[in-house]
Amino acid sequence: MSSARTLPLREVEQCRRALSAHRLRMSETVLLDLFAADSDRFRRLSWRAGPLTLDLSKMPMTDRTVALLLDLAAAAGIDQARRDMFEGKAVNVTERRAAWHVALRGGADRPAPEVDAAREAMLRFAAGVRADAKVTDVVHIGIGGSLLGPTLAVDALTAYADGPRIHWLGSVDGGTVAQLMRKLDPARTLAIVASKSFTTQETLVNAKAMRGWFGADAQSRMVAVTARPDRAHDAGYGTDRILPFAEWVGGRFSLWSAVGVPIAIAIGPERFREMLTGAAALDRHFREAPADKNLPLLHGLAWLWNTAFGSSGAVAVLPYDRRLARLVDHLQQLVMESLGKSVDREGHPVELPTAPVVFGQAGTDGQHAFMQVIHQGPRTIPVEFIAAITPEHDLIDHHRHLLANCFAQGAVLMRGLSASQAIADLRARGFDEATARSLVPHVVCPGNRPSSTILVERIDPAGLGALIAFYEHSAFAQGVVLGINPFDQWGVERGKRVAAEVLAGHASDPSTAGLLAATGLDRPR
Numbered sequence: 001m002s003s004a005r006t007l008p009l010r011e012v013e014q015c016r017r018a019l020s021a022h023r024l025r026m027s028e029t030v031l032l033d034l035f036a037a038d039s040d041r042f043r044r045l046s047w048r049a050g051p052l053t054l055d056l057s058k059m060p061m062t063d064r065t066v067a068l069l070l071d072l073a074a075a076a077g078i079d080q081a082r083r084d085m086f087e088g089k090a091v092n093v094t095e096r097r098a099a100w101h102v103a104l105r106g107g108a109d110r111p112a113p114e115v116d117a118a119r120e121a122m123l124r125f126a127a128g129v130r131a132d133a134k135v136t137d138v139v140h141i142g143i144g145g146s147l148l149g150p151t152l153a154v155d156a157l158t159a160y161a162d163g164p165r166i167h168w169l170g171s172v173d174g175g176t177v178a179q180l181m182r183k184l185d186p187a188r189t190l191a192i193v194a195s196k197s198f199t200t201q202e203t204l205v206n207a208k209a210m211r212g213w214f215g216a217d218a219q220s221r222m223v224a225v226t227a228r229p230d231r232a233h234d235a236g237y238g239t240d241r242i243l244p245f246a247e248w249v250g251g252r253f254s255l256w257s258a259v260g261v262p263i264a265i266a267i268g269p270e271r272f273r274e275m276l277t278g279a280a281a282l283d284r285h286f287r288e289a290p291a292d293k294n295l296p297l298l299h300g301l302a303w304l305w306n307t308a309f310g311s312s313g314a315v316a317v318l319p320y321d322r323r324l325a326r327l328v329d330h331l332q333q334l335v336m337e338s339l340g341k342s343v344d345r346e347g348h349p350v351e352l353p354t355a356p357v358v359f360g361q362a363g364t365d366g367q368h369a370f371m372q373v374i375h376q377g378p379r380t381i382p383v384e385f386i387a388a389i390t391p392e393h394d395l396i397d398h399h400r401h402l403l404a405n406c407f408a409q410g411a412v413l414m415r416g417l418s419a420s421q422a423i424a425d426l427r428a429r430g431f432d433e434a435t436a437r438s439l440v441p442h443v444v445c446p447g448n449r450p451s452s453t454i455l456v457e458r459i460d461p462a463g464l465g466a467l468i469a470f471y472e473h474s475a476f477a478q479g480v481v482l483g484i485n486p487f488d489q490w491g492v493e494r495g496k497r498v499a500a501e502v503l504a505g506h507a508s509d510p511s512t513a514g515l516l517a518a519t520g521l522d523r524p525r
């Protein structure tokens with residue numbers, strides 16, 4: 001099944017063993033000691049590429065760690081796998097497809113005229129919508145990769161949005177579509193029905209409701225975005241109301257394709273092209289930069305160091321920028337749908353833990369929600385902080401507070417709070433000596449907890465494009481090193497099928513039968 005050469009298991013195995021032994025030796029390492037021993041540590045464990053800066057210096061890593069991880073990546077065939085992906089080869093081995101999203105932004109190794117044509121058609125359509133004064137609102141209907149990427153980009157680039165208002169319709173929870181139909185005017189609304197397969201029930205049920213709402217005007221008020229124009233056509237969309245994209249576009253990599261049409265409607269075709277250009281620049285970096293200066297590779301290896309070689313089952317992502325709030329949702333799908341596998345490309349069990357559970361929230365809100373468990377909880381959960389160097393507003397004092405909070409969280413995770421510091425802290429806050437001493441066990445923080453930080457020059461279209469492409473390539477690199485296929489998602493297909501059975505009132509177990517009975521779903525409508 002593998003398109004890439006089968007991993008030289010002996011070499012990979014040797015590298016894995018060396019890393020496991022190294023991890024054991026590192027188990028007593030104290031991050032603060034690593035800094036004390038090397039005043040140059042921050043410079044040596046942080047890297048820049050384009051608008052991105054990656055700081056891994058607060059991760060439990062040394063130069064030796066990086067070297068061993070790079071050896072593993074080399075043994076796992078990262079160079080050949082990367083070439084195969086950029087050349088559009090069938091790297092998605094179980095679906096026998098390419099994963100050529102770099103071609104969507106012009107970052108591929110060879111021309112892709114059909115891709116360029118689809119992009120231009122989409123951008124022409126977006127320009128037409130923006131020029132139509134009668135369209136004030138656009139409802140984008142989709143789910144998973146057909147929704148998360150566009151939502152992230154439109155939210156992040158609000159400062160650049162000068163087109164119709166964009167509304168999002170994902171879950172089949174009727175409350176959302178009912179609210180939109182109450183609020184919007186069908187005569188001034190366009191609906192985009194985005195579904196790669198054009199079989200996802202949530203999207204089709206929502207589209208059906210909107211079609212009824214549009215009534216006789218539905219034909220001119222709805223457009224389909226899909227890799228199956230045949231199915232869209234069968235569902236009544238005219239050829240001029242279908243924006244196609246290729247089957248090899250993975251859902252979680254699709255915002256660069258026609259699925260990104262709401263982005264182009266919101267910010268305009270030229271800004272959309274800037275986003276593609278930013279991503280393509282990062283593609284070139286990932287394609288060409290030497291391994292020890294390659295940000296997506298180093299980042300992916302650092303995540304693997306925590307998940308596959310450490311005992312971290314989760315990673316918390318805190319973008320200290322409300323514009324990137326949706327990045328957490330996007331990364332959940334990108335990382336957990338790409339890496340959440342248990343067998344390798346050949347179908348053999350993978351010994352190493354593959355995907356972390358990704359969770360998080362924009363900062364500073366997140367530090368008032370779940371950072372307590374990360375500072376004082378029973379397990380080590382690595383944290384990834386993301387921040388913009390330059391804000392899109394001129395409230396500089398706000399931005400300084402935002403960055404100070406972001407950096408403080410990482411510093412406290414590493415430094416912790418000792419008993420003597422806790423007492424001094426409490427005394428300074430007015431607690432008497434006896435009370436302060438009684439509170440020490442509750443107040444001390446163990447520290448020595450890892451975090452990484454990514455800085456983005458500014459969240460403009462190019463910077464956002466680079467950031468998203470960075471994470472795509474990091475997930476890909478992790479997949480290669482783990483020997484898994486990061487481009488399929490068989491595990492979620494089953495749920496879609498069983499949902500149809502349950503909808504028909506069929507229960508495969510007594511619990512489901514009980515729930516059907518309790519909600520009346522066991523009786524025909």
Ligand code: F6P
Nearest residue numbers: 144145146195196197200251492
């Ligand atoms: O979550 C499963 C999944 O297949 C995702 O991979 C995909 O992005 C989403 O459902 C929506 O699929 P479609 O775009 O085919 O409607």
